[in-house]
Amino acid sequence: MEPKRHITVIETASILVSTIIGVGVLPLPLFAVNAGDSGAPLITFVAVLFATVGVVLIAVLGMRFPEQTIVQYGETIIGKWPGRLGSLLVIGFFAVLTSLTAREFGEVVVTAVLKKTPVEVTVIVMLLLAALSVRNNLTTFSYIHYFYFPLLLFPALFIVALSLKNADVQNILPIWGNRPVGVTRGIITITALFQGSFILTSVIPHMRRPEYAMRASMVGMLVAGGLYVIIVAATVSVFGAEETKKLLWPTLELAKATSLPANVLERLDAAFLAVWVTAVFTTLLSSYFLTIQSASQLLKLKDHRMFSFFLLPFVFVMAMQPQNIVQMYQIIELVGRIGLFITIAYPAMLLVVSILRKKRGERVDDRSNP
Amino acid sequence: MSTSASLGTFEDKIAYIEGKCGDNGDFSARRFQVFGRYPAALFGFSNMINPEMLNTNVLRPLMYRPLQLDDVDDLPPERLRDVLINDSLFFSQAKIEEAPDRWISGLVHGQSVVVIDGLEGAIVVETRHIEKRGIEQPLTEQVIRGPREGFIEMLGTNLSLIRYRLQTPEFRVHTMEIGRRTHSSVAICHIDGITNPELVNEVKRRLSKIDVDGVLDSGYLEQYIEDNHITPFPQVQYTERPDKVVANLLEGRVAILVDGSPLALIVPTVFSQFYQTVEDYTERFLLMSAIRMARLVALMFSLVFPSLYVSIISFNPELIPTEFAVAVAGGRAGVPFPAVVEVLIMEISMEVLREATIRLPQQVGGALSIVGVLVIGQAAVSAGFASPITVVIIALTTIGSFATPAYNAALALRLLRFPLVIMAGIFGLYGVMIGLILIANHMLSLKSFGIPYLSPLIPGNFQGLKDLLIRGPLWWMKKRPAFLQTIDRDRLGSNTPPEREARNVLDPQKIKNKQER
Numbered sequence: 001m002e003p004k005r006h007i008t009v010i011e012t013a014s015i016l017v018s019t020i021i022g023v024g025v026l027p028l029p030l031f032a033v034n035a036g037d038s039g040a041p042l043i044t045f046v047a048v049l050f051a052t053v054g055v056v057l058i059a060v061l062g063m064r065f066p067e068q069t070i071v072q073y074g075e076t077i078i079g080k081w082p083g084r085l086g087s088l089l090v091i092g093f094f095a096v097l098t099s100l101t102a103r104e105f106g107e108v109v110v111t112a113v114l115k116k117t118p119v120e121v122t123v124i125v126m127l128l129l130a131a132l133s134v135r136n137n138l139t140t141f142s143y144i145h146y147f148y149f150p151l152l153l154f155p156a157l158f159i160v161a162l163s164l165k166n167a168d169v170q171n172i173l174p175i176w177g178n179r180p181v182g183v184t185r186g187i188i189t190i191t192a193l194f195q196g197s198f199i200l201t202s203v204i205p206h207m208r209r210p211e212y213a214m215r216a217s218m219v220g221m222l223v224a225g226g227l228y229v230i231i232v233a234a235t236v237s238v239f240g241a242e243e244t245k246k247l248l249w250p251t252l253e254l255a256k257a258t259s260l261p262a263n264v265l266e267r268l269d270a271a272f273l274a275v276w277v278t279a280v281f282t283t284l285l286s287s288y289f290l291t292i293q294s295a296s297q298l299l300k301l302k303d304h305r306m307f308s309f310f311l312l313p314f315v316f317v318m319a320m321q322p323q324n325i326v327q328m329y330q331i332i333e334l335v336g337r338i339g340l341f342i343t344i345a346y347p348a349m350l351l352v353v354s355i356l357r358k359k360r361g362e363r364v365d366d367r368s369n370p
Numbered sequence: 371m372s373t374s375a376s377l378g379t380f381e382d383k384i385a386y387i388e389g390k391c392g393d394n395g396d397f398s399a400r401r402f403q404v405f406g407r408y409p410a411a412l413f414g415f416s417n418m419i420n421p422e423m424l425n426t427n428v429l430r431p432l433m434y435r436p437l438q439l440d441d442v443d444d445l446p447p448e449r450l451r452d453v454l455i456n457d458s459l460f461f462s463q464a465k466i467e468e469a470p471d472r473w474i475s476g477l478v479h480g481q482s483v484v485v486i487d488g489l490e491g492a493i494v495v496e497t498r499h500i501e502k503r504g505i506e507q508p509l510t511e512q513v514i515r516g517p518r519e520g521f522i523e524m525l526g527t528n529l530s531l532i533r534y535r536l537q538t539p540e541f542r543v544h545t546m547e548i549g550r551r552t553h554s555s556v557a558i559c560h561i562d563g564i565t566n567p568e569l570v571n572e573v574k575r576r577l578s579k580i581d582v583d584g585v586l587d588s589g590y591l592e593q594y595i596e597d598n599h600i601t602p603f604p605q606v607q608y609t610e611r612p613d614k615v616v617a618n619l620l621e622g623r624v625a626i627l628v629d630g631s632p633l634a635l636i637v638p639t640v641f642s643q644f645y646q647t648v649e650d651y652t653e654r655f656l657l658m659s660a661i662r663m664a665r666l667v668a669l670m671f672s673l674v675f676p677s678l679y680v681s682i683i684s685f686n687p688e689l690i691p692t693e694f695a696v697a698v699a700g701g702r703a704g705v706p707f708p709a710v711v712e713v714l715i716m717e718i719s720m721e722v723l724r725e726a727t728i729r730l731p732q733q734v735g736g737a738l739s740i741v742g743v744l745v746i747g748q749a750a751v752s753a754g755f756a757s758p759i760t761v762v763i764i765a766l767t768t769i770g771s772f773a774t775p776a777y778n779a780a781l782a783l784r785l786l787r788f789p790l791v792i793m794a795g796i797f798g799l800y801g802v803m804i805g806l807i808l809i810a811n812h813m814l815s816l817k818s819f820g821i822p823y824l825s826p827l828i829p830g831n832f833q834g835l836k837d838l839l840i841r842g843p844l845w846w847m848k849k850r851p852a853f854l855q856t857i858d859r860d861r862l863g864s865n866t867p868p869e870r871e872a873r874n875v876l877d878p879q880k881i882k883n884k885q886e887r
Contacts, residue, residue: 008829010830011829109800113685113686113798113799113800114685114797114798114800117797122797122800125797125804129804129807129808132808132811133807133808133811136811136814136815140811140814140815143814143815143822143824143828143829144810144811144814146828146829146830147810147814147824147827147828148810263691264691265689265690266688266689266690266691266692267688267689270685270686270688270689270798270799271689271799273799273800274799274800274802274803275803277800277803277804277807278803278807281807
């Protein structure tokens with residue numbers, strides 16, 4: 001009944017963008033500044049380049065196997081059991097990523113707006129929201145991303161535009177940083193923020209024209225990466241590098257510092273956070289979708305829906321593991337670094353092996369099934 | 371099923387009909403002689419038939435021999451059949467039916483049945499006459515500029531209203547009967563060569579699956595053919611305007627009319643149809659685009675305004691300007707409840723008031739609305755029930771929900787407002803967003819006959835965007851909506867005006883020049 005190939009290039013790009021842009025934007029300037037003080041925008045830019053490499057790998061792999069997801073072609077490329085082990089790692093990693101995203105945003109909400117609400121409640125609400133929405137099929141999934149896409153792009157750009165009033169270019173000079181320490185670490189941390197782009201592996205088998213996956217991923221990375229660089233540049237130019245280091249969520253502080261002209265809304269942080277719920281939701285939706293879809297494919301199930309509530313308690317318990325915000329960010333950095341092996345090194349390895357073993361998926365003749 | 375052969379004689383047939391319908395007080399049977407020699411009987415439900423027509427057009431020609439047959443001396447029974455139909459009965463809708471059950475179904479439809487001795491079968495004459503009200507202005511869909519006619523209950527009249535506006539042989543009407551006991555006629559209308567045939571077949575299939583004892587209104591059918599039953603959002607549009615039906619048929623949709631219901635159903639339906647009106651297209655595009663935007667604002671108001679108010683007052687008063695926040699706090703000083711309870715009380719009393727005004731007889735309605743407004747407005751504030759600002763918010767919300775042209779869509783948003791207010795009371799703006807995301811996701815997953823509910827916004831279609839938030843000029847909308855997958859896609863000829871080379875025939879400059887010459 002459901003036509004198999006229907007996701008357009010624009011929808012793919014918007015899936016990428018809205019998956020990547022998430023709660024990570026809030027502490028992003030802090031990571032960047034810690035790595036290269038006034039060189040933060042440059043660091044971010046380099047990290048975007050690294051992340052693009054990862055996405056390119058996934059896109060190339062996906063175009064080689066346009067009918068399959070990574071769980072399926074993993075087995076084809078490196079054999080049944082190693083492939084399954086790889087898939088298991090992917091599933092585990094994205095389950096952890098889902099839980100950490102939910103926890104991080106839960107902490108933000110509890111700290112910034114709902115001060116009396118326990119963090120468990122905000123976390124479980126976000127997770128329930130994702131679990132309910134993930135029960136839809138991939139068509140609706142792509143519609144959801146496409147629908148929210150403008151909703152997360154424009155508020156961010158809006159805040160940046162309004163904050164330019166207080167910006168000072170001197171704050172981001174010299175652009176290569178004063179005394180950069182821990183540049184590599186910072187780049188890795190920021191690159192890890194792009195891990196959501198792994199969702200491409202699930203989307204490509206449903207694209208109307210998989211051969212355009214590369215174009216879609218380039219557009220997606222351009223928009224998401226561009227937004228990241230702009231936000232870092234705006235934050236650092238408003239607060240200055242040293243001030244930014246003292247802020248936990250500099251992007252949120254940026255929203256706090258700006259106000260609408262004519263004083264319609266005096267502060268924008270709560271409104272920004274409210275709109276940002278959609279951004280976090282789309283990220284959660286993608287990572288959770290990837291988790292349960294991969295899990296059901298690993299077990300060769302037809303329907304991914306039964307997992308949506310089955311996995312929920314596990315994800316929730318994992319989200320509650322960090323004791324406080326400091327420990328949470330340590331874990332996030334650690335998981336991010338491990339994740340790079342899964343989201344970049346694993347596809348790279350698959351690609352190399354598939355080239356060496358001359359494995360290829362069946363080509364789709366899209367004329368025959370439009 | 372018994373045939374007329376098994377019924378045999380004349381008296382058998384009479385006994386059969388009497389046995390089926392004879393118990394009814396409004397059933398009439400009358401014996402007479404055809405041409406003064408053949409015994410015959412006439413049956414009918416007396417209140418459903420037009421007696422005058424029956425007397426002059428059926429009984430008289432049957433009793434008197436036609437003039438042209440005066441010279442024929444002897445009329446054998448074999449020729450009687452031809453003579454009756456071809457020479458005698460000057461009545462367009464009369465035919466000979468062989469099957470007795472057809473006589474009965476004809477009788478209950480308001481037809482008359484004539485049984486004649488020596489004639490196979492019986493003559494069934496269309497004599498149906500049922501009192502109907504006149505064609506009036508559509509009450510629920512008033513326009514300032516546009517046709518004034520609305521559907522009435524009679525299916526035949528409604529079809530004629532449509533055909534009068536759509537004078538093409540390609541306009542197709544397929545009728546079927548639904549309802550085991552009511553046998554209501556249902557007409558499925560589409561335009562051949564525009565509407566996707568798959569869609570017509572699917573509508574027919576869904577309708578033919580319905581097996582209920584009665585269909586009293588098109589609303590019954592709507593609930594059987596919609597795609598998703600547990601959703602507040604309507605997936606079928608109804609209208610009582612023939613021009614709206616025609617416009618939708620021309621776009622490639624299918625209309626369903628039911629005998630006895632003044633409301634036609636239109637499928638498939640997308641959300642944008644619920645805030646569009648006929649008037650959008652009859653008035654000039656610039657003005658109506660602005661008005662459509664205003665309607666959209668009203669739509670959003672009716673959904674989110676109270677919840678935004680609750681969350682800002684209870685959780686984030688720092689968002690609004692300080693002076694205003696102080697004023698709001700001052701207004702709420704005497705109110706004992708939290709904002710969410712206050713808003714809920716007011717909303718519920720507003721809903722009660724609205725329901726009461728609909729049900730009350732018109733004479734009392736005016737009085738009630740005055741009392742209600744006083745209670746909701748002034749008295750609630752002075753009694754310390756609600757703050758003045760809450761009353762303003764509730765009033766804006768209610769007015770906003772009236773501005774949505776489609777009652778059923780407005781109802782959906784009205785209903786969804788309550789969970790949003792509760793979410794706002796628990797989680798503030800965060801909760802409102804969660805609620806809105808749930809609503810949006812739900813709408814994104816809805817479909818009407820396979821068409822995504824938010825088309826043409828999602829999935830995006832540039833042509834469709836011209837008639838989504840604004841109403842583009844008519845000559846921009848060259849194509850029919852793409853999501854309907856019509857056979858004939860073009861609405862406009864390739865070089866239809868607007869008049870690009872307007873000639874200034876009455877330019878005063880010209881006239882002056884002429885005079886000077």
